[in-house]
Amino acid sequence: MNSTPSRPTTFGQLPPSTWPGERLGLPRSGPHSVGRVARRIAALAIDWAVAVALTCLIWGYTWLNYDGFVVLMVFVGLQAVQLAVFGGSIGHRLLGLRVIALTGGRAGLWRPIVRSVLLGLAVPALVWDSDQRGFHDKIAGTVLIRR
Numbered sequence: 001m002n003s004t005p006s007r008p009t010t011f012g013q014l015p016p017s018t019w020p021g022e023r024l025g026l027p028r029s030g031p032h033s034v035g036r037v038a039r040r041i042a043a044l045a046i047d048w049a050v051a052v053a054l055t056c057l058i059w060g061y062t063w064l065n066y067d068g069f070v071v072l073m074v075f076v077g078l079q080a081v082q083l084a085v086f087g088g089s090i091g092h093r094l095l096g097l098r099v100i101a102l103t104g105g106r107a108g109l110w111r112p113i114v115r116s117v118l119l120g121l122a123v124p125a126l127v128w129d130s131d132q133r134g135f136h137d138k139i140a141g142t143v144l145i146r147r
Contacts, residue, residue, distance in 0.1 A: 016130035023131055024102065024143060034132050035097040035144040043091030050090055051075035076120040083112030096147045107142050115140035 017023050021034035035043075051074045055066055082089045087106060088098040099115070101107045107115070115136050118124040124135035133143055 020130070020132040021143070021145075026143070026145065031146055033146050035092075035095075035146055037132065039095045039097055039146075040144065043089065043095045043097055046091030046094060047079065047089045048075060051078055054078070072120055076116045079116035079119060080113045083107055083116065084109050092144070097144055098147050099142050099144050102141050102143060107140070111140045111142050115142055 019028045020036070021027070024034075027033045048071075051071050052066065055061060055071045055074050059067075059070060061067065061070075079089055082092075083099050084107065086093065087100070092098060099107050099112070101111060118136035118139060119134075121136075124139065127135050129138070131143075137143055
């Protein structure tokens with residue numbers, strides 16, 4: 001029997017990252033490092049506020065009386081379009097973040113759609129790995145990085 005540890009054959013056998021993005025070849029901090037939790041939450045709050053405001057303007061809701069499902073659909077739609085066209089949402093752009101494909105470069109068209117729909121479901125976004133990538137990013141093959 002060989003006492004030398006073998007190479008990992010599945011993702012679950014990979015050791016956790018020392019810093020978010022290490023396994024992805026991203027720097028520990030600065031430009032192109034993984035966007036940290038505080039920025040992500042702030043960007044999400046900005047994007048949700050934009051979706052609420054847009055929903056209120058278009059459908060005539062008041063700030064205290066709006067349909068949460070409609071807001072969610074507007075949010076998901078805005079996310080998908082903005083990620084595909086600009087590489088990030090309004091919140092991402094304001095906070096110096098952008099979404100890229102793991103292979104590098106723009107996320108294309110299908111990745112933003114998959115990522116946005118899964119983000120709208122919330123559960124995949126609440127489960128993260130040691131690289132601070134939620135399942136919505138893992139499934140879409142994307143990573144949220146600092147610009």
